[in-house]
Amino acid sequence: MGVPTASVPTVTGERPSRFSKLLKPFAFMSLPTAVLVLLFLVPMGILVYFSFQYGDLTGQAGFTFSNFTDILGDELYRRIALTTFEIATIAMIAQLIVGIPLAYVLAYKAGRFELPLLLALVLADELNPMVRIYAWRMLLGREGLINDALTSIGLIDAPIDALLFNKFSVIVVLSTSYLTYTVIPIYASMKAVDSGLFEAARDMGAGWFTTFRRVLLPLIAPGIFIALLLVYVPLFTDFAAPTLVGGTTGYMLGNVVSDLVLENGNLNAGAAMSFLMLLAAALFSLVAYQLSRVKQGAK
């Protein structure tokens, strides 16, 4: 991500002494690194440890794989995992279908509206996600504004129930919540494309679709993969949207974790589920990262 690893020369008046060579990194990095170790690495380690333990009332009693075998063998969890995959994937595809053309318009066609639109996207992200969920619920509900409007103009006789508390409403809410993070990486990768390439493609007789598929798409692939990393992974773990607008058919893996930990108080099972999701996320990130490098190399 944005954290750089490129080497930049250090600022030094004269040759640094051995002492300052050790002291300087320590002065800057010790505090941030300590915070990361203590509040990120250690809790994650404990999470993994807990996922391999079985607990009784007195505390953690011993080593076991049963948390994992229980989860993986459970028919219900498999079905929820499938629902989660379905919802997250449809939401991701919907965002890409809207996001790629939108990034294109922003990067090449918006002119003086480019910056205000960019700002609007940032603003959309800064708006409180809970407020957004609430707003959609108010729109889509049985007595919501869409049903109200449709019945009052006589288009429908009875309110449509299919708008809220199902997969559809979860997909709508999730797609609108993450759109900023889909568009901006793709936009950024488009800004880096040399527009002369389009001229060249045209001169060689390529149509717009060929130009898009053979020229633009390979060049913005890294941006698309970053978008996948930033959006697709969190989509799998969301649980506020499915709880508030998902009803019974929109129950996702995030709800499972939340219910296991907070409702059942089963920290071990919750930890195991979290760990499995983390592994899946790590695997996906690794694949996405490798793919984005391959594509970059191929240009």
Add this chain to the structure above:
Amino acid sequence: MPLSRRIQRALPNGLSIALVGLVMLILFGPVILLALFSFNDSTVISLPWEGFTTRWYTEAINDDGAMHAIWNSVMVASVVTVASLILGTLASWGLTRIKFRGRPLVAGIHGAVLVVPWLIIGVAGLIFFSQIEMALSLNTIILMHIVVTFPLVVAVVSAGLIRFNPSLEEAAIDMGASQFQMMRYVVMPQIAPSLAAAAIFAFAWSFNNFEISFFTGGFEQTFPVWVYGVLRHSSNLPVVNAASTVIAAAQVLLVFGLWYGMKLMTRKRGGSDREAAEMITGAVR
């Protein structure tokens, strides 16, 4: 930006405008309607329009739950912003300007925090605090918010530092500036816009954070957790309307305020709007 006319024809202006309009409608329409209906004199949020009222705002102000939650969120986000700016600036200087062993590893851990889903960090935090027997409260929320937010500041400020040529810093030292003077007069003016952007992002991340606050807050409620609780039990809805409108309006003002401030700062030192845009996109990259 000059482009092949063929490509331009592929997506005519009308279509671009329609696309942008549709997206803006979907992103902001619901929230704007919510704001409008917070002034509707009815206990249910639906048509017909029953008349203008500000009574939901009065009720929101007198609602202890709402006010307490908003106050908690503002306080948490303020502490988190200050701490994240300090930690983030230290780390981004260390990671971009100082060579040391293990730097790729340390940078990698900073990046890793940003891709681990907040739900998982929240669960890990809950178990961690229960193990060290620290009671869940606003303090535990603050601690976990800091650890997920300051790497974002690192990303934004590092992007600013990389753009900026370190030879200027060397020149300042060569001409006899002290380390402090170099930081104060050479580095600070250059990274000030990045810091401002980072501050806004950090505040918003903390203020909007639901998952981590939900898991590590115990009985303390931040604003998103409060809205979640009310929506789950579906009571008090017009009050949520009013409170949400106030929060949304404040966020709009904050973002535009930052935008204006950054524009002034970049203009003053001869920068362009382009740079300001990069600052924003830099945060997400």
